[in-house]
Amino acid sequence: MLKNIDPQLNPRLLYLLATMGHGDRVAIVDRNYPAYASGVEVNHLGSLDSTQALHVVLSVMPLDRFEETPMIFMQPADAGGPLPVHQAALSAAADAEGRPIACAWRERHAFYEEVRTATVVIATDESRPWGNILLMKGVL
Template identity: 25%
Template sequence: MLKGIPTIISPELMKVMMEMGHGDEIVIADGNFPATSHGKRCIRSDGNDIPKILDAILKFMPIDTYIQNPITLMEVCEDDPVNPVIWKQYQEILGKYKYTGNLNKIDRFEFYNRAQKAYAIVATSEKAQYANIIISKGVVLL
């Protein structure tokens, strides 16, 4: 054990975040996302929801400030009546870490393609639809 690391961050997730470099992307996926078949590194975080994982990750990993859209969400499919209220939670959490930019939205299949190229996917038990989020890692300033 180490001091100050939230228990929601597994040793494997901490290792992956430390391995990631500037511009590498991490996907935090909801329970419906095909994480294992889409990721070269799939980190299980069963029993956890995305807002808690997002908050814990951002305590250690900066958001990329050198690109226009460092935060990407899966856009709601056409004719789907779902209103992803979880996105408001994301904005609150991101604001806590001084991110005030837009939440970029891309269609489902483009999101899947990006996820396949991501450094890792964190598979959660999040039940909210359209809760998937991609974060581009920034530079750690000393």
């Protein structure tokens, strides 16, 4: 047992997050995302939604301060702006980091390509559409 580690962080996920370096990426994806098609190791946090998984990851991993947009969302095809799932993620990231976090948007297929560069894909039980996030690891 470890102190002050969220119990949702299973040993494999902790290992992957710990071995990532500055600028490496982690993807948090919803239940509709084709996670296994990415070719990246998939770690399931199936009982959590995207915002909860983001909170768990950011409890141990800093976001990149050198990148203008350390969070990337999949661009909703049918929405005019950020959806509640995106607003919740931005709020959770700001709370975890103690600063506002800027985000970027990628068209669906461009997002799929960027996820292929991630160290790990975290599959969640997120049911809200477009609940997919790509994060860049920072430094302490």
